[in-house]
Amino acid sequence: MNVLKVRDIVIGEGVPKIIVPLVGATEQALCKEVESLLKMKPDMFEWRADLYDAVEDSTSIERTLGVIRENVVNTPLLFTFRTENEGGKKHISLEHYREVLIRVISSGLVDLVDIELFLGEGLIKELILLAKKNGVFVVLSNHDFQRTPHKEELLTRFSKMQELGADIAKIAVMPNSAHDVITLLDTTQEIKENIANRPFITIAMGDKGVVSRLTGELFGSSATFASGVNKSAPGQIEISELRHILELLHQYGK
Numbered sequence: 260m261n262v263l264k265v266r267d268i269v270i271g272e273g274v275p276k277i278i279v280p281l282v283g284a285t286e287q288a289l290c291k292e293v294e295s296l297l298k299m300k301p302d303m304f305e306w307r308a309d310l311y312d313a314v315e316d317s318t319s320i321e322r323t324l325g326v327i328r329e330n331v332v333n334t335p336l337l338f339t340f341r342t343e344n345e346g347g348k349k350h351i352s353l354e355h356y357r358e359v360l361i362r363v364i365s366s367g368l369v370d371l372v373d374i375e376l377f378l379g380e381g382l383i384k385e386l387i388l389l390a391k392k393n394g395v396f397v398v399l400s401n402h403d404f405q406r407t408p409h410k411e412e413l414l415t416r417f418s419k420m421q422e423l424g425a426d427i428a429k430i431a432v433m434p435n436s437a438h439d440v441i442t443l444l445d446t447t448q449e450i451k452e453n454i455a456n457r458p459f460i461t462i463a464m465g466d467k468g469v470v471s472r473l474t475g476e477l478f479g480s481s482a483t484f485a486s487g488v489n490k491s492a493p494g495q496i497e498i499s500e501l502r503h504i505l506e507l508l509h510q511y512g513k
């Protein structure tokens with residue numbers, strides 16, 4: 260599998276990289292959050308801009324993004340506007356989503372952007388092209404907060420993400436049983452062995468899925484989301500606990 264180098268972080272080899280979401284609603288809250296989380300040395304920050312109060316104002320988003328960029332220093336920064344359909348907190352028109360993403364990608368302030376697979380091929384292709392021009396990596400993502408689709412469906416979605424040119428493909432599902440967690444892990448293993456030619460992330464969310472956030476090195480998922488000041492999705496665990504378990508599993512997985 261090819262690795263992806265983002266600043267000083269190599270994604271796709273060794274211990275899965277820890278991504279911490281920034282969930283503050285104001286610039287001030289976000290600055291405080293970055294200040295306290297930097298001490299925990301995450302591998303990457305994700306700004307969940309759908310949780311930001313002034314989300315309707317793309318000028319304000321860009322300004323705050325500039326402040327976050329300055330504060331995270333050299334830590335890679337992922338910009339995510341999660342739509343309501345896939346677990347986001349605010350309703351946003353497709354038009355506004357496009358405007359925000361174009362602005363963010365062109366700003367020179369982020370290393371990666373999240374784009375949802377189900378937003379439609381036209382928009383995805385346009386944004387990926389712009390991202391490539393601007394040297395921004397693309398995480399193509401898909402989330403199901405209700406259930407775990409069957410393995411064939413997950414593999415189809417994953418292949419589509421690679422085909423569209425994702426630098427990282429990411430799938431998060433909700434398990435309703437232990438069997439669903441096994442489906443996610445089995446799919447992950449299959450992707451690693453037979454499909455992936457670049458790093459990818461899989462997650463089973465919620466309490467039942469916690470094991471999937473810990474075992475990426477064994478099954479193939481290259482990064483995992485920890486909770487920072489707050490969780491941005493169910494099942495995230497705290498960064499130092501997560502790091503301890505990842506390193507423990509790394510020792511025994513060699």
Ligand SMILES: O=C1C[C@@](O)(C(=O)O)C[C@@H](O)[C@@H]1O
Pocket residue numbers: 280305307339341373400402429431462464484491492493495
């Ligand atoms: O896509 C993801 C993964 C996630 O949903 C999780 O389950 O950890 C958390 C989100 O912040 C992020 O955008």
